[in-house]
Amino acid sequence: MRTVVTERAETSADSDPSLAAEAETRRAADSSERAYNTIRKLLVEFKLKPGERINEVQLSRSLGVSRTPIREALNRLASEGFVSLTPNRGFFVRSLSTEGLLDLYEFRSIIECAAFKLMCERADDSEIDRLRSYWEAIVDAYPDQPPDVILAEDEGFHLLIAELSGNPELVGQLSSINARIRFIRRIQIEHPSHDKAQITSHSAIVEAAVKRDAENGTKLLREHIEMTVSATQQALKDALLKVFAPDNGAELKRRRRARDA
Amino acid sequence: MRTVVTERAETSADSDPSLAAEAETRRAADSSERAYNTIRKLLVEFKLKPGERINEVQLSRSLGVSRTPIREALNRLASEGFVSLTPNRGFFVRSLSTEGLLDLYEFRSIIECAAFKLMCERADDSEIDRLRSYWEAIVDAYPDQPPDVILAEDEGFHLLIAELSGNPELVGQLSSINARIRFIRRIQIEHPSHDKAQITSHSAIVEAAVKRDAENGTKLLREHIEMTVSATQQALKDALLKVFAPDNGAELKRRRRARDA
DNA sequence: GAACGCAATAGTGTCGACACTTTCTTGACG
DNA sequence: CGTCAAGAAAGTGTCGACACTATTGCGTTC
Incomplete structure (x- = not known):
């Protein structure tokens, strides 16, 4: 049996419009994934600025989901070097010097x-x-x-x-x-x-x-x-x-x- | 200003004894981190076998924490290639052929x-x-x-x-x-x-x-x-x-x- | 007797709540 | 005036609960 690896590497140019809009209709099933893509896009486009502290509550509101999927996404992004995590202080946008x-x-x-x-x-x-x-x-x-x-x-x-x-x-x-x-x-x-x-x-x-x-x-x-x-x-x-x-x-x-x- | 990255890369040979034991005493503040280390150790030592499906509930019981930190740890491990994630089916131990x-x-x-x-x-x-x-x-x-x-x-x-x-x-x-x-x-x-x-x-x-x-x-x-x-x-x-x-x-x-x- | 549904069960994905920590505000004291 | 401390506010870390999905076991039909 072959284990399918999800590979979330490339999903370049979509998936962020209507994230909040759709949230009302559907009960959501992949909020984490969408949050991941959206946040990564925010980072990549400098919407979240280097060194800045990331406010989970604020983010979760603007994406229309709870903090849980936000945190899961941020954890992945931390492993990939996009953000860093300081205990009890939260996630920070990694300053790319x-x-x-x-x-x-x-x-x-x-x-x-x-x-x-x-x-x-x-x-x-x-x-x-x-x-x-x-x-x-x-x-x-x-x-x-x-x-x-x-x-x-x-x-x-x-x-x-x-x-x-x-x-x-x-x-x-x-x-x-x-x-x-x-x-x-x-x-x-x-x-x-x-x-x-x-x-x-x-x-x-x-x-x-x-x-x-x-x-x-x-x-x-x-x-x-x-x-x-x-x-x-x-x-x-x-x-x-x-x-x-x-x-x-x-x-x-x-x-x-x-x-x- | 230099942002310090937490670097959870190396914590080789400790941190898993007394995880469940300590859970009673302290109110826990870094369950995620400890879960991460413990699970990674389980993977590294083949306690969790390649290809196996990871049961979150079971894991959370044996580590004495809730599923939330378990999932955060698993997400990080997924980014690092230790496990894979299939939507709605959960995490699987990556089979290292x-x-x-x-x-x-x-x-x-x-x-x-x-x-x-x-x-x-x-x-x-x-x-x-x-x-x-x-x-x-x-x-x-x-x-x-x-x-x-x-x-x-x-x-x-x-x-x-x-x-x-x-x-x-x-x-x-x-x-x-x-x-x-x-x-x-x-x-x-x-x-x-x-x-x-x-x-x-x-x-x-x-x-x-x-x-x-x-x-x-x-x-x-x-x-x-x-x-x-x-x-x-x-x-x-x-x-x-x-x-x-x-x-x-x-x-x-x-x-x-x-x-x- | 085998394939097909169908109900029961196990398990994931997400949420809201709460405890604890950090940060900000305010006011007293030097 | 500036410094510091105590309290308030904001924010993170974790939990238990619930909705939804996949899986398993069972009975029905051909």
């Missing part, structure tokens, strides 16, 4: 290079061909897609390499990393500094894969990622500024609102 | 080699010296230690390399991997096939570190881990046999106990 981000990218580079190498050793020709055709199918339209699509396709490309490595651990890890850096990648894609060099990178990587040239392929990958990192640096600074500067006085209101009907 | 174990070891090898390389590039002399002295301090007594100590010291050695890489992500990942394969490493250490070649491996690795010889060091590491893997294969088979054979009929009692005052 520039430094931490670099570590994450470095980790990503390690995973991807290893995956590529393993793919070269193990994948059979038809599998390599899957990679090639995946890329060829999207390459033409690629630069003209909206940011969301570019991001998804890019992640798909790299994730496929991980899959072809034959090691599910790598796939899981890369998924997790992707989720954690997605927000910044999105920002970077929308940032003026984003250029089309990615395309040639990907094409070159595919080429190396077809030739089973692990050495050159990993070099390309490493450079590809490093290039992204440096391009991301400025974008990150701009983004952080944007997050902390336009203070629409939400904090102040919070103080007042004590008792609401 | 031989195959899955190989993937895990491979992943470990990837992390460790990368860490070593980074360490060679970045660690200053005093840090490298910490590694050297760590090993020199324990090497003589090493082979004569009890299995628990050997395991802890070995993990400490490899973890130190990860720390010296300067990338906290790697440390976290390696901790997590260690926890997941600890049970089998223990079995392997106690197994007759365990030999003292580890010692010379570690010494050689230290030597390479001192010389900042990344290439040779990673090669040694890779071989070191691969050697462990192959030595582990037979030990694993023996262990699995031992786990599934002695059925002490605990299941039957469960049927009777329906209503208790």
Whole structure:
């Protein structure tokens, strides 16, 4: 008997509209799951700001569920490094510093290079061909897609390499990393500094894969990622500024609102 | 301001005696944490068997807490890959097949080699010296230690390399991997096939570190881990046999106990 | 005699409540 | 005026209860 693992890794772009709305109608059966997705989205989009304390009651009200599923979701997010937990004080949004981000990218580079190498050793020709055709199918339209699509396709490309490595651990890890850096990648894609060099990178990587040239392929990958990192640096600074500067006085209101009907 | 992450990674060898006993006296304040440690231990030691469905009520009784902290612990364990969650059916002990174990070891090898390389590039002399002295301090007594100590010291050695890489992500990942394969490493250490070649491996690795010889060091590491893997294969088979054979009929009692005052 | 429902039971998912801890407010004292 | 302490308020950690879902056992039909 095969045990089905739920894999809640990727559920990118849906599931948060109408969470509260639906709550009235249905008796809810997967509040935890939905809470998880919603909260993660809030984190990824900086709606919950780094370092901020997370108020469970407030969150549970805005999502229209009780605190229990909120806590379950937060526990999972804590294991995944999105938030941290201090006993008796609650959950805090993990502050993703520039430094931490670099570590994450470095980790990503390690995973991807290893995956590529393993793919070269193990994948059979038809599998390599899957990679090639995946890329060829999207390459033409690629630069003209909206940011969301570019991001998804890019992640798909790299994730496929991980899959072809034959090691599910790598796939899981890369998924997790992707989720954690997605927000910044999105920002970077929308940032003026984003250029089309990615395309040639990907094409070159595919080429190396077809030739089973692990050495050159990993070099390309490493450079590809490093290039992204440096391009991301400025974008990150701009983004952080944007997050902390336009203070629409939400904090102040919070103080007042004590008792609401 | 630096946010301190709680890091529940390592709490190796304690925290489960007197869990139920203490529950009477104190009003409990960290049941979740304790449940987490206890359950993880149960998993690691095969007290909860691979593929088995986890009964929350049963668990909560035996730990003397309500289901809430149990579920929080299980959620964390699910994120970490120890158990899986199927909606409306509950948590299942993740079946760690031989195959899955190989993937895990491979992943470990990837992390460790990368860490070593980074360490060679970045660690200053005093840090490298910490590694050297760590090993020199324990090497003589090493082979004569009890299995628990050997395991802890070995993990400490490899973890130190990860720390010296300067990338906290790697440390976290390696901790997590260690926890997941600890049970089998223990079995392997106690197994007759365990030999003292580890010692010379570690010494050689230290030597390479001192010389900042990344290439040779990673090669040694890779071989070191691969050697462990192959030595582990037979030990694993023996262990699995031992786990599934002695059925002490605990299941039957469960049927009777329906209503208790 | 086997397949199919159907009721009874076991078990999960969620909720609201309460005890305890931390944080904020207020007022006395130096 | 600033510091500190006591009380109030807010918030977390845990519990028991209940609604809903899956599973098991039993009787019916073909």
